[in-house]
Amino acid sequence: MSGKVWQRGTTPDDINQKCLQLCADYLGGIWHKLTTDDIEVKILSGGLTNQLYYCGLNEEHRKLVTTEPQEVAIRLYQKKYFNNYDTNDKSERLSDTIIALITSHKNLGPKIYGLFESGQIMAYYQHRVFSSEDERDVQMVTKLAHKLAAIHSLEVPLKLSHNWIVDSYDHFFHLSKQRFDLNSMFNEYDLETLKTHDLSEEIQWMKELILATDSPVTFAHNDFSENNIMVTKSNDIVVCDYEYSCRGYRGYDFGSLLLVWRRNRCEIRKPHEFPDDHTLRQLIEPYIEESVKLNGNEFLKDKRNSVESMLREVKAGTERMTEPKEINTDFSSIKWERGQTPDNIKDRCFDLCRHYLGDVWLNVTIDDIEVKRLSGGLTNQLYYCALNEDHRNTDEEVPQEVAIRLYGGKHFNNYDKQVNERLSDTIVSLLVSEHNLGPKIYGLFESGQILKYYKHKSFRKDEQKDEKLVKELAKKLAKIHALDVPIKRTGNWIFETFDAFYGSANKNYDMKALINECNCETLKMYDLKAEVDWLKDLITKTDSPITFTHVDFRGSNIMITESNGIVLCDFEYACYDYRGYDIGTIFAEWGKGLADIPKPQDFPSDSTFKPFIDSYINESMNLLGKQFSEDKRNSFDHILKEGKIFNLVSNMFFANEAIVVGMPFDKKKAMVF
Template sequence: MRDIKSVKEFDFENIALLKGDTPDDIKEKCLQSCKDYLAHNWIQQTVDTIQFKRLSGGLSNQMYFVAISKPSTTSHVPQEVVIRIYGNKQFNNLDNTDNERLTDVIIAVMIADINLGPKIYGIFESGQILHFYKHRQFRLNEQNDPKLSTQLFRQLAKLHALDVPIKRTNNWIFDYFDNFYEIGFRDFPINELIDEYNCQTLKTHDLKAEIEWLKSAIMRCKSPVVFTHIDFRGSNIMVTEPNDEILICDLEYSGYGYRGFDFGTIFVEWGRAFSDYNTFYTLPTDTVLEPLIKAYIEESVQIFGTKYSDNDNNSYNQILKEAKIFCLVAFMWIIMYCIRNDENDDGMPVNKQVMLGMAEINYKNYFNLKETLSQQNIL
């Protein structure tokens, strides 16, 4: 990525997301974890009798596939698993400075218990042992499948209904915007870079003023606080094969927040392929969004009863409004990530031209969407 000259050269379809270097002794460590937590015929295995490979994905973790080369047909323990090794979290890890993964473990166990997320076989200080699922990510083809898209939003309703024993704050998004803006404009000459790379939208529209306007729009839309994924996008949604069941993964940034945020995050990629990140965004029509939101409401009524539907704040029109406003928030989220992100997890500098290029594209889409919502009298 550091070698390319512009964001247009960045092909998301042909990249493998790998965080940091693979430790030399990781195979031995993963095998030992399987022996400790799975036991049975894993105890007899050596590094020569297992299959092992690093998996793509996990920007805050490293993921490894481990399997017994000659699996037992009678063993009661899994013969292939995924081992997740924790990395540093980029935000919302301030409550547990001595154990930033404490809330992640609580959440992971709870969603696994109701088959909403991956089954867990082991939890240790530096990671987890998870069930291995043959799966695909939730992308454009899955969006266009009515059965899968309906199932996805029923799963989202179940997630939002969870009562998780963690801190219940809802202003993290404001802190995120403020902190990332401060870091981005403090740590390097971003205004000079914006001029150098001719980022016209960033030059024309004051970012700080837009953040303040967006905060007020969030407050006005009165989205209720629920347990949210916070990174609810296709790459964090698994469609298992061959059964086409949906599991939600990578909840390490999850917490209490505005209900609309998860809707906005998934809807800004709805109707778009993974490679369409640098193309003009068009908000899905209400006829596309309506069955998805109504599936969410129907599942919520199944969980909470008619008291849910009796509340005007849970009406279709209210959730539709929230979803559209939080599409703006989702674009601003990406913009601020690009503005602030000046180095990789390994401490190497990123390609700032590419990052600002991505911020510029998303800022354009933000204002195009803002104009559309103004015309719809949403704002």
């Protein structure tokens, strides 16, 4: 079997062009200037589920000094054989996106350069697989044990309630009976073991043994074999292929690894000589040591985490446990409405908290919780969900109150109109949560998010006068603009949106009649299309750097919390574009309260913005060093200029949006812009 090529499907004829376009979109830089003649593309392995390609610059182009990676691995998704995350979820790749980001950020998986609906762009590693020689190297085994402990310690916002192994046994056995006459097959291939033992009874025995073993439920890799453990040239270990990862028994990862311990592929069909206790201790003891470092002494208080107990676990011990209760809710049938609060919103929020938070939420009834609407927003619905006071406990690990965001349709998709408009939400929300810039994420599902609930006030006129808060906000914005986010770096959503909104406004209304009816003096004197074109030209001349941007950086999305400092929210339109848009958006609100929004702005003096801009520059230099300081566009004067120009852009954007977005249209109110 060692010579077998694992490949699924055929290589597309246009694979070179497809890989080049992906690299241009997500890596940018030199990749924009290349043709397919300048790159090398080759299949690495088709795998059993995906296709994996190497894409690199030709040798002559590698001599150029670039900041972009010169070679990458591109994974193109194929259909999964089974979805062990959520069989009711339409998007079987949602968990892949979540897990790829977190394992990349924690240095437990390949570095991610791009995530798109049909695949991933990852760092390419020259490596060997974890071999029988590595298994005899105590230092390498220790490294591997530490990696596995870190994987099992991850907090991943996926469902907590799941038992995919038992479900899969039943599913596969049922399918095999449908497709084949099993007894005839056993006789035809002379399968002695299966001729003498009933397969159904063996499966039932194995299911009972799994439950009896009482293996802790953690985040698990679920395909932790040598082929997915890369040993790099520097002898670092990178674990890959997390596509079947989910909450499950940690013992499955140990079992998958030990199944091939000190065997190569040629020996896979031979009877297995299971490692002795001395060999197992070399893996288990450093695993426990690293787990204590990551989780504290609480880890050792669980008797299942002793060396002796784990020895029994990896061998499948015989201690009994009660079968866990399964929670079955068909989320695909839930219709998340926008506008009116659904009648059964309390049931929906309760089910979500049980699935993703577990613990005390599994021991209460719907009468023991409170649900109320926080805001419907212009795009989403947001709800507060909390345990009643008499059911709260002191366990800070399990949230007692959360915010649940249910997606509505976006008014515009400024990320990529050809893909799922919520893909970027998943990517961005995870990253800003990991970097403590946005709300902590407890759960991500296809139609929304479960977030930490913060008691807070918004950043308004009074907060703008607090220099300490202003400086903290500027530092947060600098950190956002310094983020490396694996989404497309191409496109110009501001220009495209201006054109789209203007086109929709003229299609839906007689603009001249509307302007006269609402007595819009400015628009009577100036042609709106000419103003839009003038502003687009001004944007280009301003030469604002392209960074990752929030795009809706206004006071209502800046939470001043009671104990967590400033937390930014509503990143759903975030993308790569002009950083000046964020600066201009917050400047457009400076010195104004909500009641002042329709009024002309008395724009503050330059000195008003000095604390903000100085703090932004200092933090950016701390984060980016010379890369930032040597760019002349990062001077105080240039950033101030960006803020003023994009203040106009922000106002123009909302003037257009007020007319065309899908909400009840009140002419008098909308046209005040």
